[in-house]
Structures are given as C-alpha cells and as structure tokens.
Amino acid sequence: MTTMRQMLQKGPLHAHIIERFDDMSDQLQQAARHILEHPQEVALVSMRELARNAGVQPSTMTRLVKFLGFPGYDEFRSQHADVIRVSADGFAARALQRDEGGNVEGLALRMLQNLSAQVARLCEPDSLLRLTTMAGHLGKARKIYVLGLRSCHSVAWHFHYVMTLLGDKTVHLDGPAGTSGDALIRAESEDVLLAVSISPYSRYTLELAEVAREKGMGIVAITDSEVSPLVTIADHVVLFSTESQTFFHTLVPALAVSEVLCGLLASHNRSAALEELKRADRHLSAMNTYATSIPRRKI
Secondary structure: OOOHHHHOOOOOOHHHHHHHHOOOOHHHHHHHHHHHHOHHHHHHOOHHHHHHHHOOOHHHHHHHHHHOOOOOHHHHHHOOHHHHHHOOOOHHHHHHHHHHOOOHHHHHHHHHHHHHHHHHHOOOHHHHHHHHHHHHHHHOOOOEEEEEOHHHHHHHHHHHHHHHOOOOOEEEOOOOOOOHHHHHHHOOOOOEEEEEEOOOOOHHHHHHHHHHHHOOOEEEEEEOOOOOHHHHOOOEEEEOOOOOOOOOOOOHHHHHHHHHHHHHHHHOOHHHHHHHHHHHHHHHHHOOOOOOOOOOOOO
C-alpha cells in the first residue's frame, strides 16, 4: 500500500528545488513540481519516463538538472538512491500493481487504503500544529471570506455551510454572472480569506487572493504543494495530497481539513456554538426541511 507519508516524502533536493523554484520557467516548474511530489521516481525510472510522467519534454528535464547545478541526469539521479530504501512500497509497488487494472475489488481496496492513509497523515504533529494555528487565526477574524473554485468549490462550500450553522461569520465568494469577487468590496483588514486551490490552480482564485492581500486581509490556504502559488502570499497553510489510484484528484483530505477547522472554531466558544445550533434546529424544523419517510404527494 502506498501511504500518505511516502507520497509526501521529501527527496534529498527538496529544499534546494523550492529555493530555486520561483526563478524557473513554467516548463521547469512543471518538471520540478513532479519531482517534489514523486522523488522516488527519479531513482526508479529513466529520464524519458520521468519527463513523460511530468508532462514535459526530456530536454526540459535535462535543463532542469543543469539549472539545479548538476552536470547530468546520472549525478542528479544518484542523489535519490536512498529514497528507494525508505519507500520500497511506494512508486515501485504501484508499478507492480498495474496488471491489476481490471480487478475492480483490488482498485476499490487500494483507493480506500490510500484515502485512509492520507487522512491519517493529517494526524501527524506538523499537520495538527498547522490546523490549530489556522483555526486560531480564523477565530480572531471579523469575517471569513471563503473561496474555492472548480473542483475545490465543494470544499469551500462545505466549510461555509457548516459555519452558517454557527452564525454569520463567513462570506462565500460564489456569486453568479462573474460576481464572485464583489463581496470583497466590503472586506476589511480585520477579515481573512480562506482559499482552497490545487494544481492546476484556478487563475481567478489566485487573482482574488491577490486582491485580498492588497486590501490588507489575512490569507490562509488549503492547498496541495509547498510550491503552490498560494503559499507565497498566505499567512498560514495546510497542505494535503491529491494523489489518487485513478485518473482523478482526490479531495477527501481537504474535506477532512474543512471539518476539523469547523470543529475547532466551534470549540472556541462552545456555549455560543450550541445556542446557534439550537437556533438553526428550530428554524429548520419550522421550515419542515427534513423527513423520515417518503412524503405523500398532494394530488
């Protein structure tokens, strides 16, 4: 099983790549991001296959190696030999599992094991510290503006929906007809923007985050990489992996982060939270919102 720790394992050149990342061209950044996320591949596959997995030309990988100060790929590759020893059930194991592609039960098992490991990774001390620090920052805000577009919309909406049960502290930047950013007209420096985005990053999310920063707002980000554009402007960041056993990104860890943040914010003032939840219950009951059986149709 490929664990979350292994998928987010830092290669030997992790810090060096991040340090030089902003000076790279777009193509070099694409190649570098893949190496940051999959350091074990460098030691396991050829340069051509690594380039193909990263979605770049082999010449781009060659330029990246030289940009990082290595005379050739072999020297660069040798730096990653130790990754194999500590990650023997990572990429190599997945490569051995390719012949199981038609095994539906096997795929389901691997997907669920993968998701369980990713959520478990959030229990590690560094992630817990990031979560509690972010919750503390959000708790002090006058208003929390919540932003997540495209696939990340579900995470942003989930956070906003749960928080509406606790009061009116959040503003969801989800307006129709291109008006998503209009709510920032009334944003102040005492407010915080909570932005959710993963690669490939929504341009509009990044633009609105920059607008928030220019207004003096605090910015916190839930994102997928230390080289995410949001990291450069955020005050606090929680990272999660989007790795999946299928063609699609997973957002399960991000939803877990959303739930934890809501829980931590509710715990800051439990009595007030309980009062707000009782108020929400009374309103939903009066509106006859839920049912325990199939409603009879009125004819």
